[in-house]
Every structure is written in structure tokens, then in C-alpha cells.
Amino acid sequence: MSETLEAGPQTTSAPHLPPPHRHAGTTRLLHWLIAALVxxxxxxxxxxxxVKSDVALNFYILHESLGFLVLWLMLVRVGNKLTAQKPPAEGPFLERMAASAVHGLLYAFLIIMPLSGFLATNAHGFPLKWFGVLTVWSPIGxxxxxxxxxSAIHEWSAWILLGLFILHFGAxxxxxVIKRDTTLYRIV
Known part of the structure; x- marks a missing residue:
């Protein structure tokens, strides 16, 4: 193991982590792209x-279009998770289990939330016109x-997702900041 990895609590600047100790480039790209979109x-x-109704429609189209993009990127991310190189697990057993549970729930709700929003819009009788250009087939009409x-599933999943994000960001x-380890650098 290199010195930067063994430095542990003394690490104050971004260490250079060798590839086996970082997530694959596709994983890192999808992580940050989806985070930015959410x-x-x-x-x-x-x-x-x-906002006023005429402006709200534009916001709504953007919200729904970005959400639909998140849905597809999450499906790609699931495939990536199953196939991409992963760094070795580090840390105490309970930390690893908590991280795994939160990540699993983040994945689930990052699919449930946009899917339920897309289906709710369809069920209310408004087919998605993706970014105002491409009309997307409505699976339920x-x-x-x-x-x-x-709609309730979409709203509840949004609040659950916010709670999971707070847990993830807290970790x-x-x-x-507290442990001063290299965990963050594995995904940067």
C-alpha cells in the first residue's frame, strides 16, 4: 500500500489514489452527473x-425532463455498478454495512422517484415532451x-431521497473532516 493510503488521519490534501483504490471513471462520472441533475x-x-402559472409550466417541463434523464442515467448506473471495477472495501464492518444500505436505498429511490413522477404525469393525462422537443410514449395513458x-409516491420518495442525501452527505x-481518511477521493 502506498504512503498516501497509510497516512490515514494525517492526510490533509487530495492524495493520489492508485486506480485499484478508486471507483472506475464511468462510476465517478455517473455519480457526479446524477448528483448535479438531482x-x-x-x-x-x-x-x-x-411561481406564476406561465413560468411554472416551463419549470415543470424542465423538472420532468431532468427527472426523466436521471431515470435513464440511473438505469445505466445500475448496469455500471454490476460491471465496473470497484475499490476494495475499507473501514469497520458496521460502517461498511451502513454505507451499503444507504447506497442501496439511494439507488432504489433515484429510480422510484423519477419513474413515479413520469408515470404520475402520464396518469394525469400529460405525456412527457422531453425538453419541450421529443414526445415520449406514455406507457399508461x-x-x-x-x-x-x-403523485404521492413521487412526493414521498422525494422526501425520503432528501433524508438519504443528508445521511450520505453527513457520512x-x-x-x-473528522476521520480525515481517503473515502471521498475514491469517488472524486
Whole structure:
């Protein structure tokens, strides 16, 4: 193991981690791209209800289009997770299990939330016009009987996802600031 990896708590600047100790480039790219998209999409969903109706429609199209993109990128990310090189697991057993549980739930809700939003929009009778250009096929069509259930799933999953994000970000702070280990550099 290199000195930068053994430095542990003394590490203060970004160490150079050799490839076996970092996630694959595709994993890192997808992680940060999806994070950026969610950090744009989530607030748009909240803001929509507070803006004028003509502006809200534009916000809504952007929110839904970005969410649909997140859905497809998450499906790619699942495939990537199954095939990409992973760094060896580090840390105490309970930390690894907690990280695994939070990551699994993040993956699940990053699929459930955009899927339920897409289906809810369809069920309310509004097919997705992706970024205002491409009309996406509606798998369920107008279905008022399930529209509000799908909307509730979408809203609840958004709040659950926010809680998971806070846990995930808290763990990043814990590892980077308190433990001062190289965990963050594995995904950077």
C-alpha cells in the first residue's frame, strides 16, 4: 500500500489514489452527473408551486425532463455498478454495512422517484415532451384512478431521497473532516 493510503488521519490534501483504490471513471462520472441533475431537479419541483402559472409550466417541463434523464442515467448506473471495477472495501464492518444500505436505498429511490413522477404525469393525462422537443410514449395513458397515488409516491420518495442525501452527505463530512481518511477521493 502506498504512503498516501497509510497516512490515514494525517492526510490533509487530495492524495493520489492508485486506480485499484478508486471507483472506475464511468462510476465517478455517473455519480457526479446524477448528483448535479438531482440537485437541479429537486429544487425545481419545490419551486414550481410558488411561481406564476406561465413560468411554472416551463419549470415543470424542465423538472420532468431532468427527472426523466436521471431515470435513464440511473438505469445505466445500475448496469455500471454490476460491471465496473470497484475499490476494495475499507473501514469497520458496521460502517461498511451502513454505507451499503444507504447506497442501496439511494439507488432504489433515484429510480422510484423519477419513474413515479413520469408515470404520475402520464396518469394525469400529460405525456412527457422531453425538453419541450421529443414526445415520449406514455406507457399508461390517462388514468385518474392511479394518478394521485403515483403523485404521492413521487412526493414521498422525494422526501425520503432528501433524508438519504443528508445521511450520505453527513457520512462524507464524517470521513473527510473528522476521520480525515481517503473515502471521498475514491469517488472524486
Amino acid at each position: 440537485l437541479m431537479t429537486w429544487p425545481l419541483g419545490i419551486v414550481i408551486q410558488f 390517462k388514468s385518474p384512478d392511479i394518478a394521485w397515488t403515483l 462524507v463530512i464524517f470521513h473527510h
